[in-house]
Structure formats: C-alpha cells, structure tokens
Amino acid sequence: MFEKIRRRLLLSYLIVLSLILGGFAIAVRIVFTHSLxxxxxxxxxxxxxxxxxNAEFDNGKLRIENDFPQDKMFKNYQELNWFDTKGNLIAKQGRDILKLPTHVKEGEQINPVGKNRIQSVTLAIINSDDKQFIGYVIASQSLEEFDETLNKLDLGLGGGIVVALIISGAGGVWLTRQAMQPIEESFERLKQFTADASHELRSPLMAIKSNAGVALKYREGMRETDAEKFQAISSATNQMTRLTEDLLFLARHDNIPNHIKETVNLSSILNNLVQLYQPQAVAKKIHLKSQFNEKLYLLGDLNQITRLFSNLIQNAIYYTPSKGIIEIIANLSVSHLVVNVQDTGVGIAPGDLENIFERFWRADKSRSYNSGGSGLGLAIAQAIAENHGGLITATSQLGIGSCFTVRLPVGSLN
Incomplete structure (x- = not known):
C-alpha cells in the first residue's frame, strides 16, 4: 500500500518539477532568442x-564608395546590396548569400535560402544634398550562426533539466520515505490496536453469545417479548463477532506475505463451496452453477483461498435477485489460474467500481449492517489474493450483473 503511495508521490513531485523546469527553460529561451x-x-x-x-547621387546615377571592411563582413556572414529607385542592383559587397528580390521592400525581413535563413534590413537612401530618395540599401546576414547558438542553448537547457530531474528523483525517493515514515508508523500502531481490540472483544462476545444461547434454549417461564430480545441480542452478537474476526484478519494479514504454503486443489475448493451455498441459492431461487477443470492447483493457504472465494460467492448471492444466475468459471491461463464469479445481480455503477474493495464501503449508503455482512468481504478477498501474488478485478453493468475475476499464480510442491 505505502509503496504505491510513495511511487505516486515521487511521480507527482517529478511531474510538477519537470513542468516548473520546462516553463523556466521556455521562458529563458524566449527571452534569450528575443534579445539575441x-x-x-x-x-x-x-x-x-x-x-x-556611403552612397551618393552623381550625374543622375547612384554611386557607392568602396571603403568597407570586407574581412569583417565575410567573418559575420554579412552582405550589402545597393539598388536604385527601380530596384536594379547597383553594387554589392560581402558574401553572396541573398537572392536578388523581384522588388525591394523597406524594413526587416527573414527569407529562406536553401537550408538556411537570411535576415535582411532594407533602408531607403536619401541624398544628403537635396534630401531626395535615390535608392535602397539592403544589409543581410545568414542566421546559421544564430540557429547554432539556439541549438546549443536547447541542448544545454534540456541536459540541465534531465540532470536536475535525475538528482531530484534520487532526493525525492529519500524525501518520500521520510515523509511517509510517520504515517506508516501510525498505521502500524493503528493495525496493532485493531488487532488487540478485536482479540480482546472475542471473549466478552463469546460470553454474551453463550448466555443468550442458553436463555433461548431454556425458554420455560420466559415471556415472548423477552425471547425476541434475546434473539436480537444473539443476532447482534453474531454480527459483532463476524466484524471482529474480519478486522482481526485484516490487521494480521494486510500486506503480509503468505508464509503457509501447500499445494491447494482449487477445483476441490470451488466444488465444495458450490455444494455449501447451493441450499442458500435454492432458498433464494437462484441458479448457482460451476464450470472448471478438475486439475487446477496452486501454492498457498487452504483456509485463505477458501475464504476468498467464499466471500465472492456470498457477495454474489446477496446482490442477485430471485431467479438470477451465478456462474463460477475456472480456467488455466499459461502461468495463472483465472476464476470468474459472475452474476445477474443489481450491478455496480461505473463510478463505484474503483471503491468496491475499500473497507466498509457500500454503494448504497442507506443500507444498515444488519442487512448484510461487515462490509469487509471484498477487502478481505483482495488482501488474500495479493498475499498470494494475485489480483482481483471487477466489471459490472447496472441492472445486468457483475463479474469478479481472480488471477492467482499456478504452483505445486510436487
């Protein structure tokens, strides 16, 4: 139980941290890209x-003074192009990286050239003497170096996030263990208290039950109303006895591996249970049938396995109305035994399926415990299955029925 909680806490912590780091990395990249x-x-x-x-208008023509530092432009992947007012190329300096445009547009642009992108800034040339428009100049530069810088930034940020998550994951394991330790200790104390209280309740309950039984056995001189009261006391005592036994079982077996291992004939267990609950099913006009192979064996505790399927069959009988059908089907599937206990009962709402194995949970909160068991039957069945390395799943439809599937590993001491 707590191992799953620790994993979920660690996963949640890493997801939140990755979102924070990812958001920070995106913000850094956006700011850096914009600034660069x-x-x-x-x-x-x-x-x-x-x-x-450096452009001038001489004798009706645009002339350029060739005194630019060529080496610097070559180094920075830059180029200068001059155009007249009609968009005709007059002169150029630097690397030949910009395709000549069909028309000149003033402002800043980015144009794809092959696999690279070219950034250019176009300015109008104004004659200094008469302030007349005489042409355009385009300064352009390849964004290859710009893109390489961003790629390095992405690798650095991505690598930093991965390293941070790895280190945080290792620290998160330690933190979750430290955070869960007080809870685990408190839970263990609660389990011990439950076990002790359930154990101590057995003696007074047995005394009440035996005295009520004696009183009901010798009814001479007893008023009819007194007999009804003793019957109610006996019924309530039986109810409390079952509850204390179930609590004691869960307190002792919750998350504790099964140590009593023997070869168990599952077919024989299921056959005996069908015969045991057949009268109860007949009394309720329910058709209880079974279908399984005669050679189904597993390694485990005979009493626990019997209780697991006993709880499932009782649950099916309780929630299946008159003239319903309960079928127990067992098969061997590679390395697991698969047992289906399916019924045509009232069914379970989809939103309630995930809660049915919780202790004391009931779909109908208005039901009193006097009308049924302790509310621990499915929780006990799940604990037994998990103690044997198996699991229980359930599918259901309201008004149609439910199917509980038990998967247990195959085993034999022979």
Whole structure:
C-alpha cells in the first residue's frame, strides 16, 4: 500500500518539477532568442545605415564608395546590396548569400535560402544634398550562426533539466520515505490496536453469545417479548463477532506475505463451496452453477483461498435477485489460474467500481449492517489474493450483473 503511495508521490513531485523546469527553460529561451535577435537586427540596421551614408547621387546615377571592411563582413556572414529607385542592383559587397528580390521592400525581413535563413534590413537612401530618395540599401546576414547558438542553448537547457530531474528523483525517493515514515508508523500502531481490540472483544462476545444461547434454549417461564430480545441480542452478537474476526484478519494479514504454503486443489475448493451455498441459492431461487477443470492447483493457504472465494460467492448471492444466475468459471491461463464469479445481480455503477474493495464501503449508503455482512468481504478477498501474488478485478453493468475475476499464480510442491 505505502509503496504505491510513495511511487505516486515521487511521480507527482517529478511531474510538477519537470513542468516548473520546462516553463523556466521556455521562458529563458524566449527571452534569450528575443534579445539575441534584437541585437542582431540592430547590428544589421547600423550596417545598412553605414551603407546608405556611403552612397551618393552623381550625374543622375547612384554611386557607392568602396571603403568597407570586407574581412569583417565575410567573418559575420554579412552582405550589402545597393539598388536604385527601380530596384536594379547597383553594387554589392560581402558574401553572396541573398537572392536578388523581384522588388525591394523597406524594413526587416527573414527569407529562406536553401537550408538556411537570411535576415535582411532594407533602408531607403536619401541624398544628403537635396534630401531626395535615390535608392535602397539592403544589409543581410545568414542566421546559421544564430540557429547554432539556439541549438546549443536547447541542448544545454534540456541536459540541465534531465540532470536536475535525475538528482531530484534520487532526493525525492529519500524525501518520500521520510515523509511517509510517520504515517506508516501510525498505521502500524493503528493495525496493532485493531488487532488487540478485536482479540480482546472475542471473549466478552463469546460470553454474551453463550448466555443468550442458553436463555433461548431454556425458554420455560420466559415471556415472548423477552425471547425476541434475546434473539436480537444473539443476532447482534453474531454480527459483532463476524466484524471482529474480519478486522482481526485484516490487521494480521494486510500486506503480509503468505508464509503457509501447500499445494491447494482449487477445483476441490470451488466444488465444495458450490455444494455449501447451493441450499442458500435454492432458498433464494437462484441458479448457482460451476464450470472448471478438475486439475487446477496452486501454492498457498487452504483456509485463505477458501475464504476468498467464499466471500465472492456470498457477495454474489446477496446482490442477485430471485431467479438470477451465478456462474463460477475456472480456467488455466499459461502461468495463472483465472476464476470468474459472475452474476445477474443489481450491478455496480461505473463510478463505484474503483471503491468496491475499500473497507466498509457500500454503494448504497442507506443500507444498515444488519442487512448484510461487515462490509469487509471484498477487502478481505483482495488482501488474500495479493498475499498470494494475485489480483482481483471487477466489471459490472447496472441492472445486468457483475463479474469478479481472480488471477492467482499456478504452483505445486510436487
């Protein structure tokens, strides 16, 4: 039980941490990308301004002064292109990275060129003398280095998140154990108290039951109303006895592996139980039938296995109305024995299926315990199955019936 809770806590902790780290990484990447892109755009804009300042209008033509540092532009994967007012290329310097446009558009753009992307900034060239528009200048730069920087950032952030999750996971294991330790200790004390209280209640209950039995056996001189009261006392005592026995069983066997192992003939157990509950089924006009192989064996505790299927059959009889059908089917499936206890009873709502194995849980909260068992039958059946390395699952439809499937590992001492 607590191992599952620890795993769920650790998983929840890692999910929350991964969301926090992921959100932080995304925020860092967005801010870094925006800052780096803005910085690169400003550099291109400055380069375009320098290019525009070195263009002049001479004799009706646009002329460019060739005094730019070529080596720096080659190093930064940059290029400058000058165009006249009609969009015709006048001059270019730097690397040939930008495809000539069919039309020149002022502003900042990003264009794909092959596998790379090219960022460009286009500025209008204004003649310094008469302030007339004389052409365009385009400063462009490959984003290959920009993308490589982002890839390195992504690898760094991703690697950091993975390392942080691994370290946090190791620390989370220790933290969950420390957090669950007081709860486990408290639960163990509660189990011990339940076992002690149930054990101590057995003696006074037996005394009440025996005295009520004696009184009911010798009714001479007893009023009819007194006999009814003693009958109620006996019935309540039986109810409390079953409850204390069930609590004692769960307190002693909850999450404790089964140590008493012997070869158990499951077919014989099921056959005996069918014969045992046949009169009760007949009295309720229920058709109880079985279908199983004669050679089904497993390794476990005979009494516990008997109680497991006894609880399931009693549960099916209790919730199956008159003229209903209860069928017990057992088969061998590779390494497991599969037993289905299916009925045509009232069924269980889909939202209640996950709660049916909880202690004292009932789908109909209005039912009193006088009308049924202690509310621990399915919880005990599940505990026994788990103690034997198996499991119980349930499927059901309201008004149609339910099917409880028990899977137990095959075993033999021979």
């Amino acid at each position: 892109y803005k910085q690169q755009t400003q550099k291109l804009a400055a380069l375009a301004q320098v290019g525009a300042a």
